[in-house]
Amino acid sequence: MTVLGLELGLAWLRVAALVDGQPRLVATLPAAIGFSDGRRRTGAALDGCRPDQRIDAVADWLARPAAAGVAGVAWPIVDGVARSPVELAAHLVRAGVVAAIAAHGPVIGAVVAVPLDLGALERRALRDAVLAAGVPMVRLVASPSAAAVAIADQRPARLLIIDRGARATRAAVVESIDGMLDVVGYATAPNDAPDGAAAAQALTAAAIEPAGLSDAVVIGGGATDRAVAARLLAPYQHAAHPLAEPDTAAVRGAARLARMFIDDPVAVTVDVIAPGFSLGAGSALTAMIPAGAIAPTREVRLIARDRADRVTIDLELWEDGVPPRPYGRYQIAGLPPGSGAIAACEVTVDVDRIPRVDASDLVNGGALSVEPVVEVGLGPDALAELRAIVCEDA
Amino acid sequence: MTPRLLRVRCARWDQVDAFLHKKLRADGRLSMKVPFVAEPGAPVTLAIELPNQIVVALDGVVGTPAQRDRPDAAVVVLAGAKAAIDRLSAMVADARVGGGDGDLSATLAAREAELRRLRQQAAHEVLGCGRGPTLEELRAAWRQRVRREHPDAVARFRSAALRLTAEETMIHVTRAYERLRATVCADHRAVIAGTSVRTIGSLAIESQAGDGFDVVPLTPPVDDSVEALGPAGALRATPPPPVRGATTPPPVRGATTPPPVRAATTPPPVRAATPPPPMADDASLTLTAPRTPLALDLDLPPPRPGATTPPPVRAASPTTPPPTTIEQSLRQARSGPGDRFVRAIRERLADGDHAGASQVATAASQVYPKDRRLAALVEIARAQAACAAGDRDAAVAAVHAALAADADAEEAHRLLASLELGVPVTVALISEAYR
Numbered sequence: 127m128t129v130l131g132l133e134l135g136l137a138w139l140r141v142a143a144l145v146d147g148q149p150r151l152v153a154t155l156p157a158a159i160g161f162s163d164g165r166r167r168t169g170a171a172l173d174g175c176r177p178d179q180r181i182d183a184v185a186d187w188l189a190r191p192a193a194a195g196v197a198g199v200a201w202p203i204v205d206g207v208a209r210s211p212v213e214l215a216a217h218l219v220r221a222g223v224v225a226a227i228a229a230h231g232p233v234i235g236a237v238v239a240v241p242l243d244l245g246a247l248e249r250r251a252l253r254d255a256v257l258a259a260g261v262p263m264v265r266l267v268a269s270p271s272a273a274a275v276a277i278a279d280q281r282p283a284r285l286l287i288i289d290r291g292a293r294a295t296r297a298a299v300v301e302s303i304d305g306m307l308d309v310v311g312y313a314t315a316p317n318d319a320p321d322g323a324a325a326a327q328a329l330t331a332a333a334i335e336p337a338g339l340s341d342a343v344v345i346g347g348g349a350t351d352r353a354v355a356a357r358l359l360a361p362y363q364h365a366a367h368p369l370a371e372p373d374t375a376a377v378r379g380a381a382r383l384a385r386m387f388i389d390d391p392v393a394v395t396v397d398v399i400a401p402g403f404s405l406g407a408g409s410a411l412t413a414m415i416p417a418g419a420i421a422p423t424r425e426v427r428l429i430a431r432d433r434a435d436r437v438t439i440d441l442e443l444w445e446d447g448v449p450p451r452p453y454g455r456y457q458i459a460g461l462p463p464g465s466g467a468i469a470a471c472e473v474t475v476d477v478d479r480i481p482r483v484d485a486s487d488l489v490n491g492g493a494l495s496v497e498p499v500v501e502v503g504l505g506p507d508a509l510a511e512l513r514a515i516v517c518e519d520a
Numbered sequence: 521m522t523p524r525l526l527r528v529r530c531a532r533w534d535q536v537d538a539f540l541h542k543k544l545r546a547d548g549r550l551s552m553k554v555p556f557v558a559e560p561g562a563p564v565t566l567a568i569e570l571p572n573q574i575v576v577a578l579d580g581v582v583g584t585p586a587q588r589d590r591p592d593a594a595v596v597v598l599a600g601a602k603a604a605i606d607r608l609s610a611m612v613a614d615a616r617v618g619g620g621d622g623d624l625s626a627t628l629a630a631r632e633a634e635l636r637r638l639r640q641q642a643a644h645e646v647l648g649c650g651r652g653p654t655l656e657e658l659r660a661a662w663r664q665r666v667r668r669e670h671p672d673a674v675a676r677f678r679s680a681a682l683r684l685t686a687e688e689t690m691i692h693v694t695r696a697y698e699r700l701r702a703t704v705c706a707d708h709r710a711v712i713a714g715t716s717v718r719t720i721g722s723l724a725i726e727s728q729a730g731d732g733f734d735v736v737p738l739t740p741p742v743d744d745s746v747e748a749l750g751p752a753g754a755l756r757a758t759p760p761p762p763v764r765g766a767t768t769p770p771p772v773r774g775a776t777t778p779p780p781v782r783a784a785t786t787p788p789p790v791r792a793a794t795p796p797p798p799m800a801d802d803a804s805l806t807l808t809a810p811r812t813p814l815a816l817d818l819d820l821p822p823p824r825p826g827a828t829t830p831p832p833v834r835a836a837s838p839t840t841p842p843p844t845t846i847e848q849s850l851r852q853a854r855s856g857p858g859d860r861f862v863r864a865i866r867e868r869l870a871d872g873d874h875a876g877a878s879q880v881a882t883a884a885s886q887v888y889p890k891d892r893r894l895a896a897l898v899e900i901a902r903a904q905a906a907c908a909a910g911d912r913d914a915a916v917a918a919v920h921a922a923l924a925a926d927a928d929a930e931e932a933h934r935l936l937a938s939l940e941l942g943v944p945v946t947v948a949l950i951s952e953a954y955r
Contacts, residue, residue: 477671
């Protein structure tokens, strides 16, 4: 029995297992998936796939909705079959999970390290994918928090963590105090921006001067280039800690954090929400969850219907941005006939920064049914169905 | 070879106790029936499922039966049995002395009772600090509660009920923290950074600080008498969002959410537009809480690609006041929920902004996948992009696709007719059709 840390990047899927309290890397697979002869192909087996039989950079596809046939956002076609991005990611993650099971026995939970600014659409799709890959419990944490666990362990620390990715550099200031990890400031800059841009902005956001840092590290695949890592750390020499394996720091930390599924947590991680969420009911889009709120959080709006004979209300949930991104469309049903019915609509954003919508009848009491009409995520039945497909190798 | 998995389910703690002391021997040998042919040396994993839903797994191998072992059972020799027995014995003992963390039901009951109690308390009582905490005290109190109440702290139980209770408690605790934090910030010019709060003068913080880098206390006690007003948790609804704009000094707050790089080019749209009250459509009327009058009509044109500042907010314009009565709202929204998207896309097409039109059309199509008009407009935007690239064939194909999606699209019919007559392919052609 073991717990896992996972990290799905644009180039690689990394899997680490917690063995005797220590993280151990068990699989590093290209973040690509192929299908031929009706079977999935990962890792070295991808070499035998034609270009139309494989999808690279699976993480890039995650924000596509789970429903097929939506205009302009068709599913990728692999080996002649349109497959949902969640399914593709689930197959890929399953390959890593199978490797972990073979090495260390059944998997009971996983912590997935994700970019701090990953949107809710991608978060939901990724969580569904890992659940569909046969992992019973999943928690998403920000990569800097995961890396902070790997680096600082349990000592109090204030770390500047610069994550050099394939396209962007993300910097975060993480405080690790008394078994709690929180990101107090972060910033993202494209890789072609000046080297220190992201880190300087993160420090500004955290209202901290460089002298206040206990550690400064560079993680991510781009940090394996020592020259790049040295340039990024140059302004923070007093706290700089070059890492031996910067590309696996986040996944090793995630595996440490996954201890929470079997024992007391190494640390609890707390995130703030960015961007926020808005609720659409009719022609208005109303601010709902503000950016900067601490997750988990919840807000309530009261929504009345305009006609007494209507028993449903349509809602939309949008992720703020320019333009805003639709997260899902829902229908509140079960309102009693007659005048005066008002639905109290709750949007809860959980610790993984994934929203959900609930509603209750304000006048008569009792919960109302909220059915997703269009949503990126999978319902329980669809998830079980996908799990059966993906895990048929078991 | 993949180990065979053997499951032992214990619904009660006395079953765990019996298994430990009557079944499992101290040397790690276990005699049990197995649903496979047991060959000596074959690897097995024994999974003991406990009443608190924790599964303890022990690795071992199939051993050679001794004389005292039952002939119809296999012998499993487990590694690390001594440590497992000790740990499980401790958990059984914990459960016997009245619950604690070893017992899911007792833990759940205790936490639900705690949540009920918290709902009756004022913010400073929820956090367990004084009525006027300093920033340092406030943050330390919140951190202490989070360590205990956060869903991560109970993840080991793998119980959905317990996780949701912890989430509920955490929301309550954080709401109290945010309320007090906003009060302290407003009164004493501190700033919010992520989950933290800092004084203006504390930017340079000594890294040698022994207690974990907390800020220096700066404030006299703050009276949070607001908390005494009204029942806590009435409707569980909408405490004023405490950390938004007005209560926080702008320079640092602006930089904390969202990432500054994005913030520089993409101002948060929701905060930008404050004036219009919510409007109703054919299905509903939003009655937003008066303390959060932020609303954005989606009709507003978002910034054009590459623009660094948002265009004027049309709904906020004094010349076009938003509807203020239900009748006005209904009249405006009677034509269908997807109409606002259609209008917004057409405006962009008329302006020649095919990239913006495509963005809005694609997003709207996700929300209303069955709306034929939106599906057609996705294609028209593509046609305009093809015109911009001078690709006549692609433009004609896209217009055909638009008509396939929505055969009633009059503009698309006219466009196709023009194109087939040999009219030059230009962006203006489509702009004119949708003007």
